[in-house]
Amino acid sequence: MSPFFESSTPRPVLLGQYPLWDEALALVNRDLAATLPDQETLRLLEAPVYGEAENVYVAMANGEWHGNFLEPESADDPVCALAAIADAAQDTVSELLWQAWPLCAEHGLGMHLHEVDGQPSWWCAGGRTPHDPAHVRAAVGALDTLVRPHRPNRKRRRQPGLRDD
Template identity: 40%
Template sequence: MSHFSPRWESLQDPRPVDLAARPDLAAALDAVNRDLAATLPEAGPMRLMWTPSDDEDIPDQYHAALPDDRWHAGVQDPDAACIAEAAQETVQAVLWQVWPVCLEHRTGVHARAEADERAVWWCRVGEGHVLCEVGELAQTLPGKQRRALRRKERRREG
């Protein structure tokens, strides 16, 4: 008797998502990678992986994988907020790092989709507040860190 549920038995090995065919997912992953580069550069850029299901009752899974192909959990709905959530899960489970963090409240934030479908990082402290859009974490950094990041980006581009 197998110790795995039928759900996991029906999943295959993950494979890279063809981002050229899915510009929406490419944009979502680019936003996540901008946030990683700004706040956790040692993690490296993530790749988006896809695990197809052989069972029509079980949806395909999407994973945000670290450069060494480690990943954790998967999401079924590959929208921008879910891609950010998958990246956050991978960072937390694989690197044991709370990411990203609201600097004002010194607590982890969560990805969420707004009514207008923008993906944002949401801080739940108090009544809660939007920290920033996914992809814009650099704007939340203190001035000195933000300036150093801009200098680094200019050197890389020029």
């Protein structure tokens, strides 16, 4: 193995190295767990490029990623960090799983990242009629509050003869 290749091997980013990215990734992982519960959590990997700067990526559990590295400046601001992490996670998940992510549970459409009132959020283009306009589904990290509205009752066993709706 050449020295170049060895030095290019991506390695995990240590927790705490980029605190705002860690927090942002935790939020995005909540969205991932809420929408694709079979997926393992995403993680940050860093890979040196030509022996110079460390580029950090949002990768799947198996170490694969797709798309651009995180802009280093985004690690200094909570909103920028969340937007950057969500964007990179969307690239990685949708490209590697070959499916739009995250989907709007109401319309079945892939959502886009929009900043709403200073909060990175998932935006859906809506249905085809004027009565079904584009909408903001949830802030990044809050999809679980929508996908599982009946959460407190989920673990209750369904009993014969009883309806839980």
